[in-house]
Structure formats: C-alpha cells, structure tokens
Amino acid sequence: MSLWQLAARNLWRSRRRYLAYVASAATAVMIYFLHSALIYHPDVQGGVPDSAAAFVARGLKAANVVIAVFSFGSLLVANAAFVHSRVKEFGLLSLMGLSRTQLLTLILVEGLLIGGVALAGGLAAGLLFLRLFFLAISALFPLQEPIPVYAGPRVWGHTILVFGAIFLVVSVASLRAVVMKNPVQLLRARRQPKAYPTFSRWQAALGLTLCLGGYAWAAVPRPMVVIVGVVPVTVMVTVGTYLLMRAGLVAALAWLRRRERIFYRPGPFLTVSHLAYKIQENYRALGTVAVTLAVILTAMGTGLSTYVVFVQAAVDNTPMAIQLVLPSESDAAAAAARVEAVLEKHGVAGLTYRKLTTRTGKLGENAVTLAPYSLYATIERPRGETLPPVKPGEAILIHPYIPPGGTRPEGPKAAELTVGEERIPLQVWDDMGGRLLNPLPADYTLVLDDSTFAALVERTPAAERLHLALWTGPGWKGRAMEQALKELGPYFFRTYFTGSGPLPFSAKLDAYLGAASALGTVLFIGLFISLVFFAAAFSQIYFRLFTEIEDDRRYFQRLGQLGMSQKELKRLALGQAAVIFSVPFVVGVVHSTFAMQALSTLMMRSVLHYGWMVAAAYLVLYGVAFAGTAQLYWRSLRPGLVLRGA
Amino acid sequence: MFVLQAQGLTKIYGSRGQVATRAVDNLSLEVERGEFLGIMGPSGSGKTTLLNLLATIDQPTAGTVIIEGRNTATLRNDELALFRRRRLGFIFQDYNLLDSLTIRENIALPLVLDRRPPAAIRARVEEVARQLGLTGILDKYPYEVSGGQQQRTAAARAIVHEPAIVLADEPTGNLDSRSARDLMEVLTLLNQNGATIVMVTHDPFAASFCRRILFIRDGRIYSELRRGESRPAFFQRILDALALIGGETDESVAVGGA
Structure with a gap:
C-alpha cells in the first residue's frame, strides 16, 4: 500500500x-x-x-x-x-x-x-x-x-x-x-x-467582572462613552468570555451539582457531571465560537439596522415623489407637462400634482424655502402632526431632520426673516415631523399664513421667484415609476443641467434606490463573509464533538451495561450535544445584544429588534446544522452501544 | 426459592456457511437466594458468555433465563433495560466506573436512574460506603483512588439498589493480591448480609470465597464443588478440580495462591 x-x-x-x-x-x-x-x-x-x-x-x-x-x-x-x-x-x-x-x-x-x-x-x-x-x-x-x-x-x-x-x-x-x-x-x-477540571474562584470572578463591566460600558447611554469603549469593551468581553467558558462554566456546574433537588435526577446528574468533565478540553473552542458568533450577529445586526435606518432617512428626506424647481414660469409649465406626459405613458397612477410659486429667504442662520399654510395643511408628511393655523406675524419652521422620539417643542420663539432687503419679525413654532419639500432649494421650510405668503411672493421680483412643480402620493414606488424615472432623469439632465449647480429634478424613488443599493451592497457582502465565519465556527465545535467520540462511546456503553435503554442513551447523548452547541450561541447572542444596545445609543434610536431578527435567522441556520450533526453523531456513536444483538 | 434459573441455555456464534462455535451448550443452572456461586473454567470455556446471557446483555440462541420467576425472553428491550437497572447489579473486571462522577455519585448512580428522592439516596450511599470502607474517599474521583478502591466502589454500586442478584465478571482480574483479598472479603460480607452473588473467575483464590463453584468446559457444566470445610482446604480442592479439567492452567493460579 x-x-x-x-x-x-x-x-x-x-x-x-x-x-x-x-x-x-x-x-x-x-x-x-x-x-x-x-x-x-x-x-x-x-x-x-x-x-x-x-x-x-x-x-x-x-x-x-x-x-x-x-x-x-x-x-x-x-x-x-x-x-x-x-x-x-x-x-x-x-x-x-x-x-x-x-x-x-x-x-x-x-x-x-x-x-x-x-x-x-x-x-x-x-x-x-x-x-x-x-x-x-x-x-x-x-x-x-x-x-x-x-x-x-x-x-x-x-x-x-x-x-x-x-x-x-x-x-x-x-x-x-x-x-x-x-x-x-x-x-x-x-x-x-483526564483530570477533573478544578476552577479558580478569582478566574471566574474576573471573567464575570470583565463581561459585566463590558456590558455596563456598552449600555451607557452617551455616544461619546460608547465610541471610546469600542476597543476596550471588545477586549474585555473577549477575555472575559474565555475565562467564563472555563472557570465560569465549571463554577456554574459545580453549583448545580450541590443542588441535590436539581442534580439528583437522571438527566441533570449525568449531563452536568459529564459536561464539567469535558470543559477542560473544550473551553477554547467554546470561547472562540461564542466570540465569532457575537461578531457575526453584531456585524449583521449593524448592517441591517444601518440599512433600515438610512434607507428610511433617505425616504423621509425626499417627501415629494417628484419635485421640479425652475426659475422661469414657462419652463416650469413645460417641464410639468413633460413629466405628466411621461407618467401617463408609463401608466403611473396615484400621484397628485401641485404648483407652488415661492422664494427663499433666511431665518437667522438658516436658508428657508417659504410655503403657505394651505400647502402645509394638505400634504401628508412622514411623521408628526400638522400644527394649528398660524396668524400673520407667526410662522412654522420645518426642520430637515426628525429627532428620534419626536420632541414636541414648547412655545414660539422670536426670530427675524430676511427676504431680499426686507426684514420681518416673527414668532416661530418648530415642527420636527419631517420635511415638507425635497432638500432643494433649501433644507428648511418656513410656513407662513396664506395672505402674508401671497403678499411676499407678490413683492418679489420675477427673477427671484422659484416655480415648483410637486407630485405626491402613494404612486411614488413601483415598476412603472421606475421606468418613468429612467426616462425623466436623463431628459432633465440634458435639458436643464448647466454644468454647475444642482439639478432641478429630484424623485423619492431615486433617493430610495440609491440608499438601498449602497447599503444593500454592504449587507450583501457582509452576509457572504458572515457565512464563511459561521461555517468555520460551527465546524470547530463539530470537530470537538467527533474528536471525543471514542471516549463518549465508552461512557454511554457503561451506562448501557448498567441498564439504560438505547432510547434513554440517545436522549442523553443528543441532550449533552445540544447543551454543548447552545452554550456558545447563547453567549454570542447576549454579547451581541449589548453591542446592539451600544449601537442604539449611537443611532439615537433602538435597533435591538434588528439584532433579534438577525439572531433568529442565524438560530434557524444553527439549528438546522445542529440537527444534521446530531443525526451523524448518534449514527457514529451507536454501533458500540447495541447490547442485545442476535 | 430460586432467584435465578437458566434452562437449556445455548449460544452459538457464527453464521451459516461458517464453522459455528457453541460457546454455551444446553446448560442449566439454578441459584438460590443468598447464594455465593462461582463459575470457573479455562479460557474459552464459555464462562463470560454464560454470564452475559444471565445478565441479559446477550441473547441466547436457545433456552431461557428466569430471574425472580420472570422469563427475560418475554421482556421488550426497554423493559429489559429497566429490569437490568433495578434487579441486577454488575461488577466488571475493569470497574466500569464513570470518570466524570465522584465515588459518591458513582455509587448513587443506580438510585438516581431509578429516581429515588435525594435524601434517601444520600442516606443509602453513606450506609453502603460505611459497610465497604469507602467513607473517606466519597468525594474523590475514580482516577484519584487505587484500583482496589475503584473495584470496591463498583461493588458498592452493584448492591446499593438491593438487586435480586449481583453478577461479577472477573472482579479481581485487574487487582493485586492484597486488593483482591480485600475485595473478596467485601463480597463475602455483602453475601452474609443477604446479597446473592454469581461470580465468574479463573482465579482459584478468589473462587475459594464462594460457597459453591460450577466448573465449565466447552460450554457445559463439567463438575460442581461445595464448600464445607475451611477456605484454605476449599482452595486446595479447587486447584485439584482445575487440574482435573486440564486445558490450560492460568498464570493467575500461582499469583492467586500466594
């Protein structure tokens, strides 16, 4: 040979x-x-x-x-x-x-x-x-x-x-x-x-302290503290995990062993003692797998949260399905007609067309687009309620960003609106319920009562007036809209782009697709890498399980001779394997939960549920892989256990 | 009253077309309550096969094993496991202790498997440990104690649940002569306290502690000895009987007699 x-x-x-x-x-x-x-x-x-x-x-x-x-x-x-x-x-x-x-x-x-x-x-x-x-x-x-x-x-x-x-x-x-x-x-x-593993109290205590300390640090609700903590917390929790996987597990099992009521039943009696016996040779693999799973879950949870939050932000930032901003009234009319024609050609339905002639100004430091209350009252916005009508001398300032939790501002503040040479003192209410208009021409929108607004626009010279064509409604999404935009985008680029300055044309679907594809790429790539990590992690415990199969067979054989039936042995063997596989998964989920808590602090909104969703998806994957492994394990273990052969 | 009856036991190894081996050949025996029976015979005489048949670990080709009046052939596999767990006690040559359990837990194992209440388990384990001189090492692990102590632990485990019968397979096979004597004295004590023991051995010294010995050759009962006189005299008669059986003489004859 x-x-x-x-x-x-x-x-x-x-x-x-x-x-x-x-x-x-x-x-x-x-x-x-x-x-x-x-x-x-x-x-x-x-x-x-x-x-x-x-x-x-x-x-x-x-x-x-x-x-x-x-x-x-x-x-x-x-x-x-x-x-x-x-x-x-x-x-x-x-x-x-x-x-x-x-x-x-x-x-x-x-x-x-x-x-x-x-x-x-x-x-x-x-x-x-x-x-x-x-x-x-x-x-x-x-x-x-x-x-x-x-x-x-x-x-x-x-x-x-x-x-x-x-x-x-x-x-x-x-x-x-x-x-x-x-x-x-x-x-x-x-x-x-194999000697039974002894455990040192201080190692268990240190491991617990490191993990809990890391958790506490990650859970501090201040972004700066979280950012500073990224590296030290990762190191603390990683070291803590290895310590806990040995000393901590041994201590926990020893504690269980002293609880006669729990311990002195067949399943716990054999499982607890056998697991404690196996820890010495397995804790490294368990620690590595727990940390790897925590990394995978956290990375994918972060990817998913970022995706959802930023895509939502992109959609919120572009409330108008289509918005045209043109300086000349005739251009605006022609462009609007063009848009309507293309929308009709592609069969886009569910959009409402509005016209707005307005101008920009400055409120304190911020550039604002002016809008009448009647428009404000009829357009549905991402979040928040519509404030009650304003009287002359009052205004509503619509902020471009939605603060998490949606703070409700108290009474109006005095501010001065500058339009051209004119200065107008106003009592201004804040509205943080999301944009009214797409970002151009200005990030903020100032809502005035209709008569003040009309008079202001009336006084504005024609060259400073802006003509907006707005389309809103549920028809912003879908295949037909996508086709229409594919035609409209290049058309406006060719027709109105002057080599500098912003495009006069913006659309919600474009913003949505842009964000979704950029962040989707990150998620897509992350998914593939995480699969590689996942397979490597799983194969580590798998290998440990099959490396010890000879010892395990001897163990279960002895129990069989003492009168445990094959059914009981199978339940016991698979139960023990299930515990070995689930310990690192549980630890990984707990770690990543605290990481997601830290991320929630950074993103200023709770993203924990995205972490749970990712964990649930990987639990299914892990469960399926374990079910296959368990079958294979029992089939490898069984041959030595059959006691009564004819 | 017989605790164990075996009738016409036959075990044939090998399948059709090959040469079949009759490891046990139409063998019948009875064990009374409180007996200490030894089974001896040269290597390959079928004594371990016989013990496995009695222990219900192996299935006979023909014949029946009746324990406490119950025919074990009529039991399903899981019933048999339960029966083995409750009514039989085992002592193996290589102790078969679980390395992951302490001496205390090893002794307690049959009671735990039988779901007895913890307090009762504790009391019973300590009682048995006292009888067998294991009290001082109850919280040690098997690898921390000597072979003799491990085998005494196995003996304690075999009787802790008060089985109908204790089956011992070469219990002194891995022990030095001192530990072997200790163990046999322990088994004698257990027997005097009421345990029924069937022991397979090829060590005449160990066998001399039995009350009755069956000699087996080629799967059949060859002769039978009952102990009447003192143990040393019985030992001499065992040696004579072994010489008569012939076959090979075991190296342990010399060791055991020392």
Missing part, C-alpha cells in the same frame, strides 16, 4: 470527523470563487468605473482579503487540532516501522488531500451557485442591464492559487506537532487520564 493509499484510507475512516472542516473550507472557497467571478468580470474590469457593478466589486475585493486571511487563520488552528488529536496513532505507525520521513509525508499528504477535496468541493459548489449569484446581483442592484454569468480562467486561477497556497502552508505547519518527538512521546500523548 502506498502512502497515498494509506492517507486516503485514514481520511475515509474518519470522514465524519473531517466533514464539517471540509465543508467550512469549501464554503470559503465557494464564496471566494463567486466574489472573484464578479471582480474579474469583463463588464466590471472594462466598464464604467463608477457603475454599481464596479462599486459592488470593490467591496467584494476587500471581502475576499478578509475571507482569505480568516480562512488561513481558522484552517491553521483546525488542522493543528486534527494532527494533535491523532498523535497517538502516528506514534503507533512509527513504532510499526514507518520512518520519520514517511510519517511526515503521510501527514502532509493527508493535509493536501483534505485541502484538495475542500478546493474541489468549493469550486463545484461555486459553479453550481454561479448563476444564482449573478441573478442576485442583477436583482439587488439597479444595473443598466443584467450582468451576464461569467467565470473565466482568471477567476479559477486566482481561487486555486490562493487556496492552494493556504492549504499547502496549513499542511506544512501542522507537521510541527510530530516533527520533534520520538515514538514513545507520541504514544504517551493521550494516555494520561
């Missing part, structure tokens, strides 16, 4: 143990491959540099660096753990006459075989999902036309080169565990009986 055959046989024998590792490595390869397919796409490489596709590709490029570095690190750790778990087996082989060179070759070949399988699997999966990936890109981002599916030689070459190098280095690095030891040392490696 050649070394290659021996290596292949070794791997096949422990295929269940390596399954999650290969799957997580393959996930990384697949996503790297998909990203590369867009990065090296001819349309992106030779296309418009500022196109949406190029924007996405730039993000993916950064994502690929993250994926490559993370995969390298996590595969290095995982592979070292593989070799370590089999040191005794290697010792036996060298005792049986395998030379050192042969042994090292064997380990190297095994590593490369695993890497090769992961690479091949990842590329195959990538090819399978390629069409879906490009469909998603085309659907999510407003590209001029759908981007064709592509996977050229550069995509393949790049992926194979990067991951080939990673697998090679990782395999070579794993030789360290064996290279400096003689057979006897190798054989002895795992012989010592």
Whole structure:
C-alpha cells in the first residue's frame, strides 16, 4: 500500500470527523470563487468605473482579503487540532516501522488531500451557485442591464492559487506537532487520564467582572462613552468570555451539582457531571465560537439596522415623489407637462400634482424655502402632526431632520426673516415631523399664513421667484415609476443641467434606490463573509464533538451495561450535544445584544429588534446544522452501544 | 426459592456457511437466594458468555433465563433495560466506573436512574460506603483512588439498589493480591448480609470465597464443588478440580495462591 493509499484510507475512516472542516473550507472557497467571478468580470474590469457593478466589486475585493486571511487563520488552528488529536496513532505507525520521513509525508499528504477535496468541493459548489449569484446581483442592484454569468480562467486561477497556497502552508505547519518527538512521546500523548477540571474562584470572578463591566460600558447611554469603549469593551468581553467558558462554566456546574433537588435526577446528574468533565478540553473552542458568533450577529445586526435606518432617512428626506424647481414660469409649465406626459405613458397612477410659486429667504442662520399654510395643511408628511393655523406675524419652521422620539417643542420663539432687503419679525413654532419639500432649494421650510405668503411672493421680483412643480402620493414606488424615472432623469439632465449647480429634478424613488443599493451592497457582502465565519465556527465545535467520540462511546456503553435503554442513551447523548452547541450561541447572542444596545445609543434610536431578527435567522441556520450533526453523531456513536444483538 | 434459573441455555456464534462455535451448550443452572456461586473454567470455556446471557446483555440462541420467576425472553428491550437497572447489579473486571462522577455519585448512580428522592439516596450511599470502607474517599474521583478502591466502589454500586442478584465478571482480574483479598472479603460480607452473588473467575483464590463453584468446559457444566470445610482446604480442592479439567492452567493460579 502506498502512502497515498494509506492517507486516503485514514481520511475515509474518519470522514465524519473531517466533514464539517471540509465543508467550512469549501464554503470559503465557494464564496471566494463567486466574489472573484464578479471582480474579474469583463463588464466590471472594462466598464464604467463608477457603475454599481464596479462599486459592488470593490467591496467584494476587500471581502475576499478578509475571507482569505480568516480562512488561513481558522484552517491553521483546525488542522493543528486534527494532527494533535491523532498523535497517538502516528506514534503507533512509527513504532510499526514507518520512518520519520514517511510519517511526515503521510501527514502532509493527508493535509493536501483534505485541502484538495475542500478546493474541489468549493469550486463545484461555486459553479453550481454561479448563476444564482449573478441573478442576485442583477436583482439587488439597479444595473443598466443584467450582468451576464461569467467565470473565466482568471477567476479559477486566482481561487486555486490562493487556496492552494493556504492549504499547502496549513499542511506544512501542522507537521510541527510530530516533527520533534520520538515514538514513545507520541504514544504517551493521550494516555494520561483526564483530570477533573478544578476552577479558580478569582478566574471566574474576573471573567464575570470583565463581561459585566463590558456590558455596563456598552449600555451607557452617551455616544461619546460608547465610541471610546469600542476597543476596550471588545477586549474585555473577549477575555472575559474565555475565562467564563472555563472557570465560569465549571463554577456554574459545580453549583448545580450541590443542588441535590436539581442534580439528583437522571438527566441533570449525568449531563452536568459529564459536561464539567469535558470543559477542560473544550473551553477554547467554546470561547472562540461564542466570540465569532457575537461578531457575526453584531456585524449583521449593524448592517441591517444601518440599512433600515438610512434607507428610511433617505425616504423621509425626499417627501415629494417628484419635485421640479425652475426659475422661469414657462419652463416650469413645460417641464410639468413633460413629466405628466411621461407618467401617463408609463401608466403611473396615484400621484397628485401641485404648483407652488415661492422664494427663499433666511431665518437667522438658516436658508428657508417659504410655503403657505394651505400647502402645509394638505400634504401628508412622514411623521408628526400638522400644527394649528398660524396668524400673520407667526410662522412654522420645518426642520430637515426628525429627532428620534419626536420632541414636541414648547412655545414660539422670536426670530427675524430676511427676504431680499426686507426684514420681518416673527414668532416661530418648530415642527420636527419631517420635511415638507425635497432638500432643494433649501433644507428648511418656513410656513407662513396664506395672505402674508401671497403678499411676499407678490413683492418679489420675477427673477427671484422659484416655480415648483410637486407630485405626491402613494404612486411614488413601483415598476412603472421606475421606468418613468429612467426616462425623466436623463431628459432633465440634458435639458436643464448647466454644468454647475444642482439639478432641478429630484424623485423619492431615486433617493430610495440609491440608499438601498449602497447599503444593500454592504449587507450583501457582509452576509457572504458572515457565512464563511459561521461555517468555520460551527465546524470547530463539530470537530470537538467527533474528536471525543471514542471516549463518549465508552461512557454511554457503561451506562448501557448498567441498564439504560438505547432510547434513554440517545436522549442523553443528543441532550449533552445540544447543551454543548447552545452554550456558545447563547453567549454570542447576549454579547451581541449589548453591542446592539451600544449601537442604539449611537443611532439615537433602538435597533435591538434588528439584532433579534438577525439572531433568529442565524438560530434557524444553527439549528438546522445542529440537527444534521446530531443525526451523524448518534449514527457514529451507536454501533458500540447495541447490547442485545442476535 | 430460586432467584435465578437458566434452562437449556445455548449460544452459538457464527453464521451459516461458517464453522459455528457453541460457546454455551444446553446448560442449566439454578441459584438460590443468598447464594455465593462461582463459575470457573479455562479460557474459552464459555464462562463470560454464560454470564452475559444471565445478565441479559446477550441473547441466547436457545433456552431461557428466569430471574425472580420472570422469563427475560418475554421482556421488550426497554423493559429489559429497566429490569437490568433495578434487579441486577454488575461488577466488571475493569470497574466500569464513570470518570466524570465522584465515588459518591458513582455509587448513587443506580438510585438516581431509578429516581429515588435525594435524601434517601444520600442516606443509602453513606450506609453502603460505611459497610465497604469507602467513607473517606466519597468525594474523590475514580482516577484519584487505587484500583482496589475503584473495584470496591463498583461493588458498592452493584448492591446499593438491593438487586435480586449481583453478577461479577472477573472482579479481581485487574487487582493485586492484597486488593483482591480485600475485595473478596467485601463480597463475602455483602453475601452474609443477604446479597446473592454469581461470580465468574479463573482465579482459584478468589473462587475459594464462594460457597459453591460450577466448573465449565466447552460450554457445559463439567463438575460442581461445595464448600464445607475451611477456605484454605476449599482452595486446595479447587486447584485439584482445575487440574482435573486440564486445558490450560492460568498464570493467575500461582499469583492467586500466594
């Protein structure tokens, strides 16, 4: 038998143990491959540099660096753990006459075989999902036309080169565990009986203090405190997590063990003691997985919150479905007619057209657009109530931003409105219920009573008057509107853009799509990276579970001999596995909850529920992965447990 | 009153087309309440297979095992597990203690599995520990105590739930002679307190503590010895019987007699 055959046989024998590792490595390869397919796409490489596709590709490029570095690190750790778990087996082989060179070759070949399988699997999966990936890109981002599916030689070459190098280095690095030891040392490696983990009170206390301290810091409701705390809190909670996963868990289990009423029942009795016994070898993996999950949940929660909040802000900031601002009355009439014609052509319904002739002025420091109360009273705004009518000498100042919680201002303040040479003293009420008009021509809008407004506009010279055409209503969204805007946008660009200054044309749907695609890109890329992290995290606990399966089998076998039925053993084994898998998930969710609390402080509104939504989505994913793992685990465990065979 | 009756037990290993091995061949035996029965025989005589059949861990090809008047063949798998847990006690050659439990918890295990109230468990465990001289090490873990102490713990676990019968498979096999003597004295004590014990061994010294010994060869009962006189004399008769059985002599004969 050649070394290659021996290596292949070794791997096949422990295929269940390596399954999650290969799957997580393959996930990384697949996503790297998909990203590369867009990065090296001819349309992106030779296309418009500022196109949406190029924007996405730039993000993916950064994502690929993250994926490559993370995969390298996590595969290095995982592979070292593989070799370590089999040191005794290697010792036996060298005792049986395998030379050192042969042994090292064997380990190297095994590593490369695993890497090769992961690479091949990842590329195959990538090819399978390629069409879906490009469909998603085309659907999510407003590209001029759908981007064709592509996977050229550069995509393949790049992926194979990067991951080939990673697998090679990782395999070579794993030789360290064996290279400096003689057979006897190798054989002895795992012989010592496991000691029951003792725990130090101060370590448990320190871990708890660090985590609670970090939580408290993150929960301080002052943005500056939160910003200063980002790095120290992350370090505190990370260190605290590892301490808690060992000393804290041991302490908690020891406490449970002293509670006779809880402990002296079959399930708790066996589970609590067995978990405590297993912590020593597992706490690192549990800590790493908890921290990784916290990072994933926080990152995705932040991405989702940012997406929702900023897209909402973009929509709120552009209340008019379409708004035209033109200096000449005839231009305005022609433009409005044009818009109406195009809207009709594309079948856009549900919009109301209004005309407004107005001017701008200054209220204190702020530029304001003037508006009559009658307009203010008839236009529905994002939030807030319409204030009661104003008398001459009074005005309502509409602020451009909506403060979270919607503060209700008290009585009017005295202010002076400057229009041209005229200065008008006013009693001004504040309205923070969201914009009345799109940002141009001014960020603030000042609402005057109708007669004062009419007189002011009347006194304004024709050159300073502005003619606004406004469309409002529920028809701002939808396919038809999108088509209409595709025609109107370039038309107004050609017709009225003078080379400088703002465009006279703005539309709510444009603002919405712009924000959604920019932030959607971030979310989209984040999702892919998080999947790589997630697979790596899951495979770590999976590997721990299957590494200890021999010990576990002996354990359950003994219980079977003492008279536990197979049904009871299955429930016990899967229950213990479920606890091991859920501990890091729960810790990760708690960590990320406090991170989302800190984010709420920064965003000045509660985003906790977005964190819960993300956590729920990952819980489903985690649950499905666990269900599969549990089945596999029981099927691997069972053969030694069948007591009554005919 | 018989606690255990085995009738026509046969166990055949190997399937059609291959050479079948009759590990146990039409063997019948009875154990009375309060008995201390030894089963001896050369390696491969079928004594461990017989014990596994009696323990309901293995299924006979033919024949029945009746414990406390109940035919174990009529029990479903989970009923059998429950029966094994409640009515049988086991002592294994390699102790079979759970490394994750303290000595106290290992002894308590059968009671916990049977959902007895915690206070009753505590009292019973301490009572048994006192009997077996384990009181001082109750809160230690198995790896922290000697092999002899581990096996005494296993003995305590085997009798803590007051089973109908204790089955011991080479209980002195992993012990030095001093610990072996200690353990056998403990088993004798338990027997005097009312436990029914069936012990498989090939160690004549351990066997000399039994009240009755069945010698097995090729899956059948070859002869039977009852202890009447003193233990050393009984030991001598066991050696004679073993010499008569022939086959191979075990290395443990020399060790055990020392």
